[in-house]
Amino acid sequence: MGTTLSAGGWRPTSAAARLLGVLSVILVAAGLSGCGAINQVPTLQEQAKSAWSEVQNQYQRRADLIPNLVETVKGYAQQEKDVLIGVTEARAKASSVKVDASTVSDPQKFKEYQDAQNQLSGALGRLLVTVEKYPDLKSNQNFLALQSQLEGTENRIAVARRDYITAVQAYNTEVRTIPGRWIAAFLYPDAKPMETFTATPNADRPPNVKF
DSSP states (O other), rough: EEEEEEEEEEOOOHHHHHHHHHHHHHHHHHHHHTOOOOOHHHHHHHHHHHHHHHHHHHHHHHHHHHHHHHHHHHHOOOTTTHHHHHHHHHHHHHHHHHOTTTTTTTTHHHHHHHHHHHHHHHHHHHHHHHHGOOOHHTTTTHHHHHHHHHHHHHHHHHHHHHHHHHHHHHHHHHSSTHHHHHHHHHHHHTTTOOOOOOOHHHTTTTOOOOO
């Protein structure tokens, strides 16, 4: 290990100091493990990842409904070509932007994902507004079924986003405060803060799709 003698007395060498630091961390970790604190970082990280998977699941459910919705509207309102194309293109873009649990800590990729989903929400809203012009479409049973499913999905998206935000808040707080910050630095170096959704107008409630 080795030590050096200086005017102030005996001091450990740099290698010895590093070893002492590692031993200190091990001792602290051992003390924290008894109360479960050492597992708090990965536990909260997995909860946030699980919540993110549910967000993606609900967005995918919405994407799966859109082709049938577009075809149904097209049968009654072919003249609304620009609106129908806008929804189709927005869906394609939203489906092409992927942010899985392993990259949800990337601010740029997360923003791309959120922006694409917001654009799809806007295009979908414009499509639904056009339905007001077509009473026959509004009373079509297939459309009514799709409307009900879409409304339920928008509610599920809102709940999934809320749960994800809550899970990320708990996880980010843990990895940014002591002792979680120390534990993450030495034992879970891949535990980076995760991104969360930013507020958009009327983000506290799902879009109104009732007619």
